[in-house]
Amino acid sequence: MDFARKTVFIPKKTGKIDRYGPLRIFLIRRLKTYIKIENSQIYLFNLQVTKDGETQGLTTNGIGWIIRETAVK
Known part of the structure; x- marks a missing residue:
C-alpha cells in the first residue's frame, strides 16, 4: 500500500x-x-496463529467468505 x-x-x-x-x-x-x-509484522490481516507461533495471512477464500457473510447481514 x-x-x-x-x-x-x-x-x-x-x-x-x-x-x-x-x-x-x-x-x-x-x-x-x-x-x-x-x-502486524508480516501480513496486514492475520488469519490465525499456527502451533509453531507463526501467523498466517488471510487467504482469498477467507476474503470471499467475509464478503458473503457481510452481504447476508
Whole structure:
C-alpha cells in the first residue's frame, strides 16, 4: 500500500498483469489506525496463529467468505 499515492498494489500470480487500485482517504485513515493497533509484522490481516507461533495471512477464500457473510447481514 502506498498511502502517499493513495494506491494499493495487487499482484497477479497466474501470469497476468499486476495492477494498482485506488485507496480513498477515509480507508487510508482506518487502515493506519488498524496497523497501529494490530502492529502486524508480516501480513496486514492475520488469519490465525499456527502451533509453531507463526501467523498466517488471510487467504482469498477467507476474503470471499467475509464478503458473503457481510452481504447476508
